[in-house]
Amino acid sequence: MAGLLATKSAIADVPELAAQALRLELDLTPKPGLVDRANNGSHQDMDHALFLKSIAAIAPWFRVFAEAGKAHAQKPASEQLRLLRPMGMACEQAMFTATGGVNTHKGGIFSLGLLCFAAGRLQGQGRMVSADALCQQVSEICCGLVARELADRPQAITAGEKQFRQYGLTGARGEAEQGFITVRRAVLPYWHQEHGERRLHNALLRLMAANRDSNLVSRGGIEGLHYVQDYAARLLVTGWDSDALREMDKALMARRLSPGGSADLLAVAWVLAGL
Numbered sequence: 299m300a301g302l303l304a305t306k307s308a309i310a311d312v313p314e315l316a317a318q319a320l321r322l323e324l325d326l327t328p329k330p331g332l333v334d335r336a337n338n339g340s341h342q343d344m345d346h347a348l349f350l351k352s353i354a355a356i357a358p359w360f361r362v363f364a365e366a367g368k369a370h371a372q373k374p375a376s377e378q379l380r381l382l383r384p385m386g387m388a389c390e391q392a393m394f395t396a397t398g399g400v401n402t403h404k405g406g407i408f409s410l411g412l413l414c415f416a417a418g419r420l421q422g423q424g425r426m427v428s429a430d431a432l433c434q435q436v437s438e439i440c441c442g443l444v445a446r447e448l449a450d451r452p453q454a455i456t457a458g459e460k461q462f463r464q465y466g467l468t469g470a471r472g473e474a475e476q477g478f479i480t481v482r483r484a485v486l487p488y489w490h491q492e493h494g495e496r497r498l499h500n501a502l503l504r505l506m507a508a509n510r511d512s513n514l515v516s517r518g519g520i521e522g523l524h525y526v527q528d529y530a531a532r533l534l535v536t537g538w539d540s541d542a543l544r545e546m547d548k549a550l551m552a553r554r555l556s557p558g559g560s561a562d563l564l565a566v567a568w569v570l571a572g573l
């Protein structure tokens with residue numbers, strides 16, 4: 299009985315954890331190149347207030363995704379993305395309406411939306427919602443996504459397709475299809491070594507060092523990605539404090555670099571670690 303109660307409360311919490319994750323990610327300061335409480339990082343078209351509006355518009359959708367996952371739980375995993383996608387796009391539309399057309403959370407909606415949907419799916423199947431089970435579900439739901447949407451295209455047209463052709467970068471799709479492998483390898487094993495804000499900063503640095511963030515490539519080319527990866531890896535080796543993070547913030551702003559994919563994965567880490 300105690301196990302059953304624990305399972306139920308964990309399931310109910312995933313949409314709430316996801317909304318919480320977006321708020322914590324936003325408020326974490328300093329955050330190199332990203333919008334935080336102190337500055338707009340490398341962005342001209344968004345600030346903290348705009349991100350708050352975006353979160354308010356997106357958060358109610360997380361429960362919608364979870365309910366949809368539950369309602370379709372008995373259908374094969376291969377059919378799920380086709381069901382979820384129109385809802386994900388409607389949520390993107392709600393974000394664009396709230397922000398006046400600015401892309402504040404497209405990546406976050408994708409990754410967290412999949413987690414919420416997968417949680418509902420597990421619940422509908424009467425299964426335990428653990429981090430491993432959620433990642434496994436997301437991976438099954440996204441099976442073949444990289445091949446369909448990046449690899450099998452005859453011509454590379456979009457930025458994502460070009461980055462895949464040139465550097466093998468699979469972006470948010472690849473991370474989801476691999477069950478958030480970067481979060482599971484680079485962040486979760488170290489999660490309990492730190493506490494409070496330092497834990498989140500450390501996780502963000504680990505993500506920036508490991509993640510092949512397509513945002514960095516679209517802003518600064520492959521050199522931009524390597525610059526941020528090397529910078530973060532160096533801080534993890536030498537040690538860091540708030541001053542070091544502020545220095546890194548300045549360096550990324552000077553180069554117009556924004557590790558938005560790693561910010562999204564920090565939110566994913568919060569949800570997975572919270573289970």
Ligand SMILES: CC(C)(COP(=O)(O)OP(=O)(O)OC[C@H]1O[C@@H](n2cnc3c(N)ncnc32)[C@H](O)[C@@H]1O)[C@@H](O)C(=O)NCCC(=O)NCCS
Pocket residue numbers: 363382383385386387390404405406407408409411412456458468469470471473509510511512513558559560562563
């Ligand atoms: C797949 C999506 C995200 C495609 O976007 P795009 O081609 O721009 O892909 P790309 O991976 O380059 O970047 C999108 C965003 O993901 C984030 N991101 C970038 N790199 C990474 C990475 N390595 N890991 C995780 N997230 C990343 C960034 O925030 C970025 O802005 C998408 O827009 C989409 O299909 N939306 C429809 C809604 C949907 O399917 N939702 C399903 C769940 S609700």
Ligand SMILES: Nc1ncnc2c1ncn2[C@@H]1O[C@H](COP(=O)(O)OP(=O)(O)OP(=O)(O)O)[C@@H](O)[C@H]1O
Pocket residue numbers: 323324331332333334339341401402403404405406513517556557558559561562
């Ligand atoms: N705190 C944050 N600050 C900035 N970006 C963030 C933050 N958290 C998450 N992101 C992610 O970064 C992405 C925005 O990056 P970016 O502005 O480079 O994208 P874009 O609008 O598609 O490109 P561009 O501005 O170069 O035209 C969002 O999709 C969002 O998911």
